[in-house]
Amino acid sequence: MVKRVLIANRGEIALRIIRACRELDIETVAVWSQADESALHAQLATRSLCIGPARAADSYLNQEAILSAALATRCDAIHPGYGFLSENPDFADRCVREGLKYIGPSGDVIRKLGSKSAARSLAREAGVPVVPGSDGALKNLRQARSLAEAVGYPVLLKASAGGGGRGMRQADGPDGLEQAFQEARAEAAACFGDGELYLEKLVVDPRHIEFQIMADTQGHVVHLGERDCSIQRRRQKLVEESPSKALTPALREEMGRAAVAAAKAAGYVGAGTVEFVLSPEGQFYFIEMNTRIQVEYPVTELVTGIDLVKEQLRVASGLPLSFAQEEIKVSGHAIECRINAEDPEREFVPCPGTTTFLHLPGGPGVRVDTALYTGYEVPPYYDSLVAKVLAHGSTRLEAVRRMRRALEELIIEGYPTSAPLAHLIMHDPDFVRGRYDTGYLDRNLDRLLELARTCDQLMEGDDKQ
Ligand code: ADP
Ligand code: ADP
Ligand code: MG
DSSP: OOOEEEEOOOHHHHHHHHHHHHHTTOEEEEEEEGGGTTOHHHHHSSEEEEEEOSSGGGTTTOHHHHHHHHHHTTOSEEEOOSSTTTTOHHHHHHHHHTTOEESSSOHHHHHHHHSHHHHHHHHHHTTOOBOSBOSSSOOOHHHHHHHHHHHOSSEEEEETTOOTTOSEEEESSHHHHHHHHHHHHHHHHHHHSOOOEEEEEOOSSOEEEEEEEEEOTTSOEEEEEEEEEEEEETTEEEEEEESOTTOOHHHHHHHHHHHHHHHHHHTOOEEEEEEEEEOTTSOEEEEEEEOSOOTTHHHHHHHHOOOHHHHHHHHHTTOOOSSOGGGOOOOSEEEEEEEESEEGGGTTEEOOOBOOEEEOOOSTTEEEEEOOOTTOBOOTTSOOEEEEEEEEESSHHHHHHHHHHHHHHOEEESSOOSHHHHHHHHHOHHHHHTOOOTTHHHHHHHHHHHHHHHHHHHHHHHHHO
């Protein structure tokens, strides 16, 4: 088993990895930027080291600083978490060259799947349905035009190196194609340093359904069921749940088999996620594979009872998976709400600030993953995720009720968060019925926020009487 792990990350995921290591008697080394000296991950690890200034490029993305820290503290493994270096194939290679175990798939596998256009080809060759579109990267606008004509509008122009919903533009017809092409390319170049694009037909009103994969070095590949991540703002997830109301047992089995086939074709090792869009007619299409632990993996932990971070550590140590496909049982229903320091009233602009008061929910079926504490100052340099609130129940409606109750108990003072919006979503009839697609939030946001404003005004009036 690995003995000492350096965690190349921060926030709730760094804490989660420290916790798994503690339970396995593995020592941890936390790294922190100058903005994170008082962050919990820096306090709770066995050891912790400063690796540079606040800017991520100078610290959490600084490969030299992280590798030197790992070697100086005699770590034998590095966990990249999500975001930052977690999908950087060169970093995975460098870890291995320095004699460190990289907790994730090899650099070669990350490279194969990291280019989303190449991953499409790989999936298609493995017999997994992909969205109709380009065969590999687009050469130029002219090629985009003829492909769009062939598959039919609307289409999406997507960055091969994309992630986090960035570098993607929709064209509804030939007139909008050039602008979408230029904008997607410019955003891709700015965000990822790579303007390469590919084209997909837009699947109208789809669900985002993804399958959690685990694979070991002995060649076992299993899936742990799906997550429905269709509640999105700007193509970024806000609420996730498992199981999905949209899948029948037969469809679940078919999609699970396809996810495993894609992972096997890539030679996958470790935890990963195969993402699909599912059309209202029940046709599913591969969109990408994320070669890391994701933000929403705890949803799967709650319904399967499997500790995915411990399993990652087992696999990195060369041990086989601790379960076979037929031993994985999904029990009850789980929902996650991402709590971001952001203002839904102002287009979700990030709102970092000082946490002047914090109260976290608890009780049966509630889990909170967070690195917040009262007095903690959320730095402006990183992702705005500050907490993940999860609810598990024996039925979906019990999970919804528990989530409502948990969000009512949650108090975060000092900056606006997405928690009140999540609470509204939990009361929306369409959500309660499980009838929603990836366009749900865009269609309903104004109505939900207006509802909240009206209620607030009525309550204020009552206070004055
Ligand atoms: P995805 O949206 O790719 O399915 P997750 O939502 O699980 O995966 O993880 C997204 C996380 O990865 C974000 O919270 C962020 O930390 C990081 N991330 C990925 N891509 C970007 C990006 N382009 N800009 C900023 N953060 C990103
Ligand atoms: P990222 O790498 O940024 O996570 P994805 O390719 O996973 O990008 O797409 C992000 C989201 O965009 C999906 O969850 C879905 O809502 C939407 N999307 C992506 N591709 C399509 C498509 N072909 N048709 C419809 N929606 C899509
Ligand atoms: Mg994605």
